[in-house]
Amino acid sequence: MNNYVRIFDTTLRDGEQSPGATMTSAEKLEVARALARLGVDIIEAGFPAASPDDLEAVRRIAVEVGNPIGVESLPAHNRRPIICGLARATRGDIDKAWEAIKPAARPRIHTFLATSEIHMRHKLKMDPEQVIERVAEMVAYAKHLCDDVEFSPEDAGRSDPEFLYVVLAEAIKAGATTLNIPDTVGYTTPTEFGDLIAGVMKNVPGVDNVIVSVHCHDDLGLATANTLAGIHAGARQAEVTINGIGERAGNTSLEEIVMALHTRKPVFNLRTGIDTTQIMRLSKLVSNYTGIAVQPNKAIVGANAFAHEAGIHQDGMLKHHLTYEIMRPETVGVTHTKLVLGKHSGRHALKTRLTELGYALTDGELDKAFERFKALADKKKMIADADLEAIISDQIYQPREIFMLDGMQVTCGTMGMPTATVRLICPDGTTRVEAAIGTGPVDAVYKAIDTIVQAPNTLLEFAIHAITEGIDAQGEVTVRIEGRNGHTTHLDAQRETQTPRTFGGHGSDTDIIVASAKAYLSALNKLLVASGKYGEPELVAEVAGAD
Amino acid sequence: MNNYVRIFDTTLRDGEQSPGATMTSAEKLEVARALARLGVDIIEAGFPAASPDDLEAVRRIAVEVGNPIGVESLPAHNRRPIICGLARATRGDIDKAWEAIKPAARPRIHTFLATSEIHMRHKLKMDPEQVIERVAEMVAYAKHLCDDVEFSPEDAGRSDPEFLYVVLAEAIKAGATTLNIPDTVGYTTPTEFGDLIAGVMKNVPGVDNVIVSVHCHDDLGLATANTLAGIHAGARQAEVTINGIGERAGNTSLEEIVMALHTRKPVFNLRTGIDTTQIMRLSKLVSNYTGIAVQPNKAIVGANAFAHEAGIHQDGMLKHHLTYEIMRPETVGVTHTKLVLGKHSGRHALKTRLTELGYALTDGELDKAFERFKALADKKKMIADADLEAIISDQIYQPREIFMLDGMQVTCGTMGMPTATVRLICPDGTTRVEAAIGTGPVDAVYKAIDTIVQAPNTLLEFAIHAITEGIDAQGEVTVRIEGRNGHTTHLDAQRETQTPRTFGGHGSDTDIIVASAKAYLSALNKLLVASGKYGEPELVAEVAGAD
Numbered sequence A, B: 001m002n003n004y005v006r007i008f009d010t011t012l013r014d015g016e017q018s019p020g021a022t023m024t025s026a027e028k029l030e031v032a033r034a035l036a037r038l039g040v041d042i043i044e045a046g047f048p049a050a051s052p053d054d055l056e057a058v059r060r061i062a063v064e065v066g067n068p069i070g071v072e073s074l075p076a077h078n079r080r081p082i083i084c085g086l087a088r089a090t091r092g093d094i095d096k097a098w099e100a101i102k103p104a105a106r107p108r109i110h111t112f113l114a115t116s117e118i119h120m121r122h123k124l125k126m127d128p129e130q131v132i133e134r135v136a137e138m139v140a141y142a143k144h145l146c147d148d149v150e151f152s153p154e155d156a157g158r159s160d161p162e163f164l165y166v167v168l169a170e171a172i173k174a175g176a177t178t179l180n181i182p183d184t185v186g187y188t189t190p191t192e193f194g195d196l197i198a199g200v201m202k203n204v205p206g207v208d209n210v211i212v213s214v215h216c217h218d219d220l221g222l223a224t225a226n227t228l229a230g231i232h233a234g235a236r237q238a239e240v241t242i243n244g245i246g247e248r249a250g251n252t253s254l255e256e257i258v259m260a261l262h263t264r265k266p267v268f269n270l271r272t273g274i275d276t277t278q279i280m281r282l283s284k285l286v287s288n289y290t291g292i293a294v295q296p297n298k299a300i301v302g303a304n305a306f307a308h309e310a311g312i313h314q315d316g317m318l319k320h321h322l323t324y325e326i327m328r329p330e331t332v333g334v335t336h337t338k339l340v341l342g343k344h345s346g347r348h349a350l351k352t353r354l355t356e357l358g359y360a361l362t363d364g365e366l367d368k369a370f371e372r373f374k375a376l377a378d379k380k381k382m383i384a385d386a387d388l389e390a391i392i393s394d395q396i397y398q399p400r401e402i403f404m405l406d407g408m409q410v411t412c413g414t415m416g417m418p419t420a421t422v423r424l425i426c427p428d429g430t431t432r433v434e435a436a437i438g439t440g441p442v443d444a445v446y447k448a449i450d451t452i453v454q455a456p457n458t459l460l461e462f463a464i465h466a467i468t469e470g471i472d473a474q475g476e477v478t479v480r481i482e483g484r485n486g487h488t489t490h491l492d493a494q495r496e497t498q499t500p501r502t503f504g505g506h507g508s509d510t511d512i513i514v515a516s517a518k519a520y521l522s523a524l525n526k527l528l529v530a531s532g533k534y535g536e537p538e539l540v541a542e543v544a545g546a547d
Helices: A025-038 A052-064 A091-101 A117-124 A128-145 A161-173 A190-203 A223-232 A254-263 A276-290 A347-356 A363-379 A385-396 A441-453 A512-531 B025-038 B052-064 B091-101 B117-124 B128-145 B161-173 B190-203 B223-232 B254-263 B276-290 B347-356 B363-379 B385-396 B441-453 B512-531
Strands: A006-009 A042-046 A082-088 A107-114 A149-154 A178-183 A211-216 A237-240 A339-342 A382-384 A404-413 A419-425 A431-437 A457-466 A475-483 A489-492 A497-500 A502-509 B006-009 B042-046 B082-088 B107-114 B149-154 B178-183 B211-216 B237-240 B339-342 B382-384 B404-413 B419-425 B431-437 B457-466 B475-483 B489-491 B498-500 B502-509
Touching (some): A006 A211, A025 A052, A042 A052, A042 A091, A082 A091, A091 A107, A091 A128, A107 A128, A107 A178, A161 A178, A161 A190, A178 A190, A190 A223, A190 B223, A211 A223, A223 A237, A223 A254, A237 A254, A254 A276, A276 A385, A276 A502, A347 A363, A382 A385, A404 A441, A404 A512, A404 B512, A419 A441, A441 A512, A441 B512, A457 A512, A475 A512, A512 B404, A512 B441, B025 B042, B025 B052, B042 B052, B052 B082, B082 B091, B091 B107, B091 B128, B107 B117, B107 B128, B107 B178, B149 B161, B161 B190, B178 B190, B211 B223, B223 B237, B223 B254, B237 B254, B254 B276, B339 B363, B347 B385, B363 B382, B382 B385, B419 B441, B419 B512, B441 B512, B457 B512, B475 B512, B502 B512
Parallel strands (some): A006 A042, A006 A237, A042 A082, A107 A149, B006 B042, B082 B107, B149 B178, B211 B237
Antiparallel strands (some): A404 A419, A457 A475, A475 A502, A489 A497, B339 B382, B419 B431
C-alpha cells in the first residue's frame, strides 16, 4: 500500500461551522492561500448551497488558489491543491457545488448522506433502501459533472457496518473516487474506529481502486487517536482542521496528525506533503480570523507547547534538549527571533520581513501596513513578528468599511460613570459624534457606536489578549455578534435548517479600549455587508491581491 | 480483574508546573476541597521539597481535606481522598513529603527515578545498576514511614521494557503498592503504550498484588487515548489533571477519561468514583485560579462542547437530541438556569445559590460576597452563576492584600496620551496617589501602580475575557508576572534546578480597566508575600473556612 497520506483540510467548511467562526470571503481566501503554501492536498472550501455568499467564496478560492496563477508566489513545486465543495445528496446542492468549484484546475464534489439508524429515522425519514438508491443516483449525478467525487456516509461511526459496506459499494459503482468515513459525533474509540476502517478495506467490493478517508470529531478527546487508527488500518486521506476547530469539541487537528506521523515516522512509516514549518503561522492566522483562541496547553500549537525553549531563560536547565522534548520548535515554525524591527526600520525592511513571514502584499497594501507600522513604532520600541501579523490581519483583511472610526475618547475608573465619546465617518461621508455612559468603558463605547450605527445585535463574546509580551504590548480584541433582524442566516448542511449567522470582528491597538471599538466596528461592518443594505456583499473585484 | 479505576488527580502538582499556573496556598486548598467533592481517589497535593511554602500547602491539604473533619459539608459518603506528596528518590525529599502528608488519614508517598537511557545518562548520570539499587533503597525508606508508597520510573515510555520490569520488580519487593508508568514526554502511540502496560502486567513478578497506574502527556494529542489503552491493558489508576493542564501540552484530562469511560460504558465496562456533575465547576475553578484558559473546542469542558444545547435558540434544529449529541450537558454540570439573582435578591437567596454551587462560606466571607453582589447588581440587571463564581474567586480567595486599590481614574482614546491616576492604601496604612502616562490605559495604570509599589517585575501575560454574555458583562482579567529580583524561585522536581516563580493574578469588574488594576495588584501582592518582605508567607491561621 502506498505510504502517502493525503491531508484534506476542512477548516473553511467544517471548521467554519464553529459558533462564531464566520469568516469574510477575503479572510477565507487568505486562509486558502496559506493552506496551499502549507501543502495540503485538498481544500474543502465551503458548502456552496448554504447561501450565495458561500458559493461565491468557494468560487473565488477555486479561481485563485485552485489554479497555478493563483499561487505564483509560492515555492517552486507550485502546488495546485484540489478544491472541494460540499453538497447534500440532491441535484440542487451538487449543481451549486459544481458551479463554485469548476474554475479550479482540480475540482472535487463531496456529497454525503447519513447511514446510521438514528439519522435515517429521525433526520432523513428514509428507509435503508431509499438511502442506497439516493446514494447511487446522486454520486452518479455528481460524476457526470466532475471526475473527482467523494462520498461520505454521515454518522458512519454509529452505522451498521454491513449496511455501510453495501452503501459504499454502491457509491463506488456510481463513480466515487474517495470514500470518507466520518465519526460525526465523536463517539468511537481508536480500536472501534480502526476496526471500522479495516472492515471497509476488507468487505467493500472495489475499495482497492478508491481512496479511503477518515473524518473524526473530538467529543471524547480521541479524534487524533481515531484518525491515526484509521490510517493504520489503510485509510490514505485524513480530514482535519487547523487548531482542531469545528462544531462542539471540534475536528481532528491537522497539526497533531501531521506531527504524530512526522515525529514517530519509524512507527507509522507514512508521509504527508505538509511543510511543517508553516504550521504555527496557519494556527495564528486561523485563530485571528475566527476569534477562536488556542489554549496554552494545546498540543503542537499552544503557547506552552515548547515553553522550555522559548520564554524564560533557564541556564543549564536542559542538560540535553531531548530529555524533555520530542520535537524542535523550529520544526513547526516557532521562531526565536522575536524582535526584528524598530522605529528606524524602513519600508524595505518591513517588506523583507513580511515576505519572510509569508505575506505577499501589493504596493498599496504595503503602504497601508507601513503607515500602521510607523504609528506603532512611535509607541512601542521593538516590533515583534506577532505585532506585524496583527497589523496585517487588522489592516489589510478587514471587511468593507461601512462605518469608520474617526476618533474617540473615554474616561473611566472607580469613582464615576464610565463615559465615551465616539466619532464615526458614516457611509454617506458625513461625520457623527455621540457620547454615552456605560457599566464600563467598553460598554460606554459600544453604546455610543450603537447610537450612530443602528444595527441591532447581541454581543455573544468579547475577549482581549496581549499580542506580545511586556507592558507596552498591543492588545487584540475579538468580538462575536449576532444580528437581531433575522436577515442573516445560512443553511446548515447537516441539519438542513437555516441558522443565524454570527459575525466575528477583531481589532488591535496599544490602547485596548480603542482596539475594542475597532473590533466591534469590524463585526458590525460584516453584519451590515451580509444584510445587503449597503450594496453587493464583497465583489470579486475587491479581492486583495487578485491581480 | 476489578473494574474500578482510581482517579489520581495531579492538578496541584504536575498541573501547577504549567508556566504561570502558580496558585496560592488558599487557592490550592480550595481546589483540593473541590476535588474531594468531585470524588477523586487520590489528590497529589504538591512537591513538598520544592520550598517551605510548597510543603506547608501540602500539609494544609492533608490536615483539612485528608480528614473527615475537612469535608464535613460534603455528601453523606464523606470521602477522605488519599493525600499524596511527590519526592525525588532521596531521603531528604521523602522526609519532607512525609512531614507534609502525615496529618492525612490516608497519606501516600510518591517517589520516582528515571529509567530511560537518555535520562539516566544526561540527567542522572547514573548507570542502570545504580538506578536499581537507588529505587530499592528509597522505596524501602519511604515504606518504613508510610504504608502507601507509589513508585514511578520516569520517562518509562522511552525506557527499555526489560530493564523497566527489573526496576519495577525491585520496587514491589521494597514495598511499593502502586506502580505508575509515565509517558513523561508524550511520545508513545496508544498501541505502544497499551503494549507497554500489557508487558508490565505480564512480566513483572508480584505485579498482581499492586495497582498499576498510567500517567500520560499530550504532546502529540494522544494522552487520552494512551491512558485508555493503558487501562484496557490492566492499569487501574489514571493520573490526570483538570482541563488537562500541565507542562508543555499538558497532562491527560480528567474530564475526558471519566466521560469516555462513562459514555462508552458497554465498551470499557469500567467505573470511577467521580460525580460527573461537578466536572464543569472544577474546570472553571482551575481555569480561574491558574489563569489558564480552556479553548472553546476543548472536549467536555469547552464553551462550545455543548453549543447546540446552550446559547443560540434554534427551534426544531434537533429532531432527536441524540442525532448530534452523545452526552447530555447536565451530566457534566452544564446548567441552563443561567440567570438566577438580581437587584432585589437578599443575603439568604445569595447564600442558598452559593451552597447549590458548592461553596461553603463562613459568615464573614458571605458578608463580603454579599457586599460585592449588591454593588454588581446595581450595575447589571441579572446576575448569573458565572458572576457569582467570579465574585467568590475574586473576593474571598485573594492573597493577603499588601497594597490595596483605593481609587483610580483613567482617560484614553485616539486623540491623546492615555493617562491614569491611581490611589493605593499602602502596608503602613497611608494612602498614596500617583499619575502616569502610558501606551494605553492599562499600561498607564500599571506604571502608576509601579511608581507606588516598587516591585520590579516582568509582565508575561495579560488576558481579559467577559464572564457573562451581553454588553454589560463583567470582565475578568488575568495577568502573570515574574519577579526580577531572583528571591522567588522554587525547585523543579524533575529537572533538579531552581526555576523562577511566576505569579498569576485575577480581578473582575464591569470596568475592565479597573479589573486590570485589581488583577495586577493581586499578582503583585502574591509576589510581595512570596518575597518574604512583608512577614510570613500565608500563615495557617489565615485559611478561609478552616474552623
